[in-house]
Amino acid sequence: QVQLVESGGGLVQAGGSLRLSCAASGRTLSNYAMGWFRQAPGEEREFVAAISWSGSRTYYSDSVKGRFTLSRANAKNTVYLQMNSAKPEDTAVYYCAADPIYSGSEYQKYDYWGQGTQVTVSS
Numbered sequence: 001q002v003q004l005v006e007s008g009g010g011l012v013q014a015g016g017s018l019r020l021s022c023a024a025s026g027r028t029l030s031n032y033a034m035g036w037f038r039q040a041p042g043e044e045r046e047f048v049a050a051i052s053w054s055g056s057r058t059y060y061s062d063s064v065k066g067r068f069t070l071s072r073a074n075a076k077n078t079v080y081l082q083m084n085s086a087k088p089e090d091t092a093v094y095y096c097a098a099d100p101i102y103s104g105s106e107y108q109k110y111d112y113w114g115q116g117t118q119v120t121v122s123s
Helices: none
Strands: 003-007 010-013 018-025 033-039 046-051 058-060 068-073 078-083 092-099 117-122
Touching: 003 092, 018 033, 018 092, 018 117, 033 068, 033 078, 046 068, 046 078, 058 068, 078 092
Parallel strands: 010 117
Antiparallel strands: 003 018, 018 078, 033 046, 033 092, 046 058, 068 078, 092 117
């Protein structure tokens, strides 16, 4: 099994930047595709971004495309979500997820999840 721990959340003003990290232990992260999802109170879990195990392919939701960048440092067993031009509607708990095969937008298909990190964007 792989254990995932997110960090880097916090409070940021609209237009500001934040970098989230997801550190893995228990398994080599290079064997897994990774995804980020977010969930606001009372809302469904929403796809944010995903990256293939090699890092050669990335996918973004329309709501974050052009503002967020997902990258991975397999040597550090860590993936990063760089959030730029933050908006109040980005406020949510952000979760990273891992799967040995799947790198899409359906959260049900990811096998492993972190505990989440809160991101709050003030207007």
